[in-house]
Each structure stands twice: as structure tokens, then as C-alpha cells.
Amino acid sequence: MKKNRSFENIVHGIFLVLGLITVGSVLLITVYLIISGIPAIREIGLFDFLFGKEWASTAAEPKYGILPFILTSVYGTAGAILIGVPIGFFTAVYLSKVANKKVRAVIEAAVNLLAGIPSVVYGLVGMLVLVPAIREIFNVPDGASLLAAIIVLAIMILPNIIKVSITALDAVPKEYEDASLALGATATETFFKVSVPAAKSGIAAAVVLGVGRAIGEAMAVMMVAGNVANMPSLFESVRFLTTAVASEMAYSSPGSLQRNALFSIALVLFLFIMLINATLNFFLKRNKEK
Amino acid sequence: MKKNISLLVLTIMLACALVGCGASGNSVATDGSTSMNKVIGALGEAFENETGITVTYNATGSGAGIQAVLEGRCDIGLSSRDLKDEEKSKGLEGTVLAYDGIAIIVNPNNPVSDLNVETIAKIYTGEIMNWKEVGGNDAEIVLIGREAGSGTRDGFESITDTEDKCKYRQELTSTGDVITTVASNPAAIGYASLASVKDTVKALSVGGVAVSEATIKDGSYVVQRPFVLVTKKGVALSESAQSFFDYITSEAANEIISVAGVVPAN
Numbered sequence: 001m002k003k004n005r006s007f008e009n010i011v012h013g014i015f016l017v018l019g020l021i022t023v024g025s026v027l028l029i030t031v032y033l034i035i036s037g038i039p040a041i042r043e044i045g046l047f048d049f050l051f052g053k054e055w056a057s058t059a060a061e062p063k064y065g066i067l068p069f070i071l072t073s074v075y076g077t078a079g080a081i082l083i084g085v086p087i088g089f090f091t092a093v094y095l096s097k098v099a100n101k102k103v104r105a106v107i108e109a110a111v112n113l114l115a116g117i118p119s120v121v122y123g124l125v126g127m128l129v130l131v132p133a134i135r136e137i138f139n140v141p142d143g144a145s146l147l148a149a150i151i152v153l154a155i156m157i158l159p160n161i162i163k164v165s166i167t168a169l170d171a172v173p174k175e176y177e178d179a180s181l182a183l184g185a186t187a188t189e190t191f192f193k194v195s196v197p198a199a200k201s202g203i204a205a206a207v208v209l210g211v212g213r214a215i216g217e218a219m220a221v222m223m224v225a226g227n228v229a230n231m232p233s234l235f236e237s238v239r240f241l242t243t244a245v246a247s248e249m250a251y252s253s254p255g256s257l258q259r260n261a262l263f264s265i266a267l268v269l270f271l272f273i274m275l276i277n278a279t280l281n282f283f284l285k286r287n288k289e290k
Numbered sequence: 291m292k293k294n295i296s297l298l299v300l301t302i303m304l305a306c307a308l309v310g311c312g313a314s315g316n317s318v319a320t321d322g323s324t325s326m327n328k329v330i331g332a333l334g335e336a337f338e339n340e341t342g343i344t345v346t347y348n349a350t351g352s353g354a355g356i357q358a359v360l361e362g363r364c365d366i367g368l369s370s371r372d373l374k375d376e377e378k379s380k381g382l383e384g385t386v387l388a389y390d391g392i393a394i395i396v397n398p399n400n401p402v403s404d405l406n407v408e409t410i411a412k413i414y415t416g417e418i419m420n421w422k423e424v425g426g427n428d429a430e431i432v433l434i435g436r437e438a439g440s441g442t443r444d445g446f447e448s449i450t451d452t453e454d455k456c457k458y459r460q461e462l463t464s465t466g467d468v469i470t471t472v473a474s475n476p477a478a479i480g481y482a483s484l485a486s487v488k489d490t491v492k493a494l495s496v497g498g499v500a501v502s503e504a505t506i507k508d509g510s511y512v513v514q515r516p517f518v519l520v521t522k523k524g525v526a527l528s529e530s531a532q533s534f535f536d537y538i539t540s541e542a543a544n545e546i547i548s549v550a551g552v553v554p555a556n
Contacts (some may be wrong), residue, residue, distance in 0.1 A: 060454060127474075131471075141430040142432040142433045142478070143461070222463060223467065228460065237458075239461075247437045248439055250463075252435070
């Protein structure tokens with residue numbers, strides 16, 4: 001009996017250590033980012049850093065303003081949500097409530113496949129197909145633009161939105177729908193007036209998850225957005241917070257203001273993600289309480 | 291007993307590490323041009339494999355590298371430009387290791403096949419904005435470049451004298467991306483190291499001279515710059531630094547230099 005208990009304790013200990021690895025990693029990254037991100041902000045000045053409109057880190061007189069990056073990330077993510085959410089939402093409603101089993105299996109398999117495609121592949125296809133297409137269709141000199149990034153991001157967040165929304169819609173008790181149908185509502189009325197409202201916090205969580213994915217994506221965006229630090233405009237070449245860090249990190253020398261400023265950008269991005277996570281937790285918690 | 295042995299080993303290791311840290315002959319310190327990162331890295335690695343002597347490289351920029359040699363803070367300075375006369379008069383000596391040739395590339399469907407350096411500079415600074423001004427189709431010129439800090443960008447901008455003035459439409463993070471983008475946009479112009487240029491794009495001749503290893507080496511193709519090893523005149527290098535110097539300027543190193551994307555000088 002005693003032997004048994006000590007074995008239990010050991011197993012508990014191992015699990016605790018494994019669990020702490022995750023916590024440790026998060027703490028390490030947070031502390032590291034804050035420590036390496038603060039010096040440049042202090043040197044440049046918080047206001048000049050966040051609201052400066054010009055970024056020229058290697059110029060003779062370097063300028064470190066990241067407003068173009070912040071706005072591009074916000075606009076890009078908003079655009080992706082604007083396109084991705086309606087498509088994802090209606091797909092989820094269709095798959096969960098309307099589609100027969102065979103159709104659902106096929107489409108779900110495709111969605112899962114879409115989720116598994118590496119972002120560099122999205123970027124490559126975007127670069128070779130989407131960018132020239134935008135150039136031809138809109139008759140602009142070059143297709144690498146905010147629009148291209150928005151379209152790529154919208155497609156990338158589809159699987160997240162669809163999968164989480166389906167889970168939420170599937171969890172709506174059958175009795176609710178049966179009651180609605182019994183009262184004489186049509187199927188469509190039932191879906192949108194009963195099922196969707198019942199699953200709304202799950203769907204909201206799906207949207208927030210999509211926002212998180214879109215704002216954190218670097219590789220695919222870097223290949224289609226052009227990466228020039230312009231203020232955002234739909235057909236102009238733009239640079240996101242993520243790509244600003246990724247594109248200059250390799251060449252900046254350690255300890256230089258340029259590298260420190262890149263860490264500061266990463267810190268700003270990190271705060272955005274934290275905010276999104278907090279929102280997500282808020283929705284999930286509300287979901288549970290109900 | 292076991293403990294004692296491990297202690298002994300630890301002491302020996304520590305002693306070795308301390309000796310290694312000293313300036314004595316077991317490593318070669320290089321300092322300078324960030325653009326020479328790739329070629330010096332490749333040469334240093336090959337040299338270390340052959341002799342066991344480590345080569346350190348400090349990417350500080352040409353000016354800082356030259357200064358470091360002058361102050362004796364490194365063995366060999368690396369400069370991606372020729373030494374100025376005032377630097378030579380301070381007793382420095384430059385040996386050209388290789389030439390970095392930068393090809394100016396356009397889409398194969400672009401009728402333009404020759405530009406001179408002034409025109410290229412005007413195109414990149416936004417003074418000339420349409421291909422018809424230089425004899426091409428009526429289309430807005432799309433400027434493709436590399437990200438800030440890239441050696442190729444630094445080389446291109448310093449040769450054409452357009453530092454911080456280029457109005458890029460796209461700043462891409464690899465030579466491959468530049469070539470792919472130029473290959474897919476008929477109005478694009480870009481630059482890339484000669485070694486990586488492929489058939490999917492057309493390399494322009496500059497001032498009537500086509501780009502090739504031969505024209506880069508004899509200096510007639512002007513969008514190029516030397517990679518210079520800077521040493522003090524009359525001051526002997528340390529034994530290991532001298533053997534590194536001899537190794538990288540020998541013919542045996544040429545292949546490594548070519549693989550790194552530049553044209554060997556010797």
C-alpha cells in the first residue's frame with residue numbers, strides 16, 4: 001500500500017515538472033522580451049517609437065517610428081477578419097446543421113488539410129499566383145500589397161474559424177432546435193435564431209482565435225506584402241509588425257539600437273497577442289459559466 | 291579518487307580556455323565589412339577544418355574594420371571598398387580578395403537591355419518613373435530591392451550613390467525572392483549577385499558592358515566593388531594570421547570564394 005502511494009507521488013511529480021516546462025517557457029519569453037525590448041523604447045522615447053511615421057533603421061540618420069507597422073498589422077488583420085469570418089461562419093453553420101454526413105466528411109477533411117499547409121507554401125502560392133493576378137486585375141504596377149496579404153491571411157484563418165465554430169454549433173442541445181421546429185419555425189430560422197445565438201460565445205472565440213493567427217503570421221505575409229515601411233494603403237507595399245522583426249533581424253548587429261528596436265517591436269506585438277488572449281479567455285469563461 | 295581526476299580535468303580545461311582567450315597565436319581575428327560575412331565565414335570554416343585554427347569575424351562595417359587594424363585590435367581588417375589615400379598614408383595596405391559583382395536584372399520581356407549607372411541611379415531614386423523614358427514600354431517602373439542591412443543592397447546603393455534615397459516598391463529578404471518577383475512582373479527591375487542570376491530574368495549590360503566574371507575582374511563592368519583585406523604595411527602578421535592570409539589568397543580558396551557568390555581576384 002505504502003509502495004503504491006510513493007509511486008503515485010513520483011508520477012505526480014513528473015507530471016508537475018512537465019507542466020512547469022510550459023509555464024517556464026512563457027515566463028522566460030515574457031521576461032526576455034521585456035528586458036530586451038525596454039532599452040530601445042527608452043532611448044527612442046515611447047511616443048516617438050509608437051507614433052513615429054518613419055522607419056529607416058540603417059540610414060545615416062536612423063529613424064525608428066513603428067506607426068506604419070502597427071496600423072498595417074491592425075488593418076491587415078481587420079481585413080482578413082472581414083473576409084474570413086463570413087466565409088468561415090457560414091461554412092460552419094452549413095457543415096454543422098445542413099450538410100449530410102458525406103459532404104461534411106469531405107469538406108472537413110479539406111479544412112483540416114488547409115490547416116496543415118505550412119505558411120511558407122501559402123506565401124509561395126501567393127507570390128506566384130495572387131500577386132501577379134492582383135497586378136493584372138486592378139491594373140496596378142505591382143501586386144505585392146496590403147490587399148494580397150489580406151487575402152492570404154483570410155484563407156489562412158479559415159480553418160481556425162470553421163473548426164472552432166463547428167464545435168460550438170455541434171454542442172447546442174438538440175432539444176432547443178426541436179422545440180423551435182415544433183413551434184413552427186423553418187429550419188433556416190431555427191439555425192440563425194436558436195442555434196447560432198446559443199453558440200455565440202464559441203463563435204466569438206473562433207473569431208478571436210482567427211485574429212490571433214492573422215496578427216502573428218510572418219512568413220506568408222513577408223512574401224506577398226512587399227515589405228516597404230509605408231503607411232498602409234490597399235495597393236501599396238506594406239510592412240507588418242511581424243515582418244519588420246523577421247526581415248531585419250538577420251543583419252542587425254547584436255547590441256545595436258537597430259536590434260534593440262526590433263526587440264521593442266516584438267514586445268509591442270507580444271502585448272497585442274496578450275490582449276487577444278485575454279479577450280479569448282473572457283469569451284471562453286463566459287461560455288463555461290452559462 | 292574519481293573526484294580528484296575530474297577536478298584535474300576541469301583545471302586543465304579551464305587553463306586551456308584561458309590560454310585560448312589570450313591574444314596568442316591560436317586564433318585569427320577579422321573585423322569589418324558586414325557584406326563579407328558570407329565569404330569570410332566560408333573561408334574561415336574551411337581554414338579551421340584544415341588547420342584547427344579558429345577564425346573570428348566581427349561584423350562592424352568597413353570603416354570600423356579599417357580603424358580596428360590601425361589600432362591593432364584585430365589581425366586582418368575587411369573592407370568592401372578600396373582604401374582611401376589618407377588611410378594608405380597611415381601605413382595600411384589593401385589586398386583585393388574578391389570582387390562582388392551585382393547584376394541589374396529585368397523581366398525577359400523587357401525590351402531595354404542596356405542602361406548606364408547614372409540612369410540606374412535616377413530610376414532607383416524615382417527621377418525616372420516610366421520605362422518609356424529609357425526606351426522601353428509605357429509602364430511604370432517597379433523597383434525591387436533587398437531589405438535594409440543586406441550586403442547586396444549596401445553594395446548596390448554605395449556603387450550607384452543612392453544610399454537611403456531608393457524608393458523601393460518591394461524590399462525582399464532573399465536573392466531568390468528578388469529573381470522570382472522580377473521574373474513574374476514585366477515592369478520590374480532588381481539587383482542580385484551575379485552568381486545567383488538565372489535564365490528566368492535578363493541581366494542588363496551597364497554602359498555597354500555585359501556582366502560576366504571576366505568584365506567584373508578587369509573592372510569594365512562598373513556595378514561591382516572589391517572585397518579588400520586590410521593589413522598594416524611593414525608589420526608582420528602573427529603566424530596563424532599569416533597562414534590564414536596565405537590560404538585565402540591562394541588558388542585553393544577560389545572555389546570557396548566562388549561558392550560564396552563573388553569573383554575571386556587571384
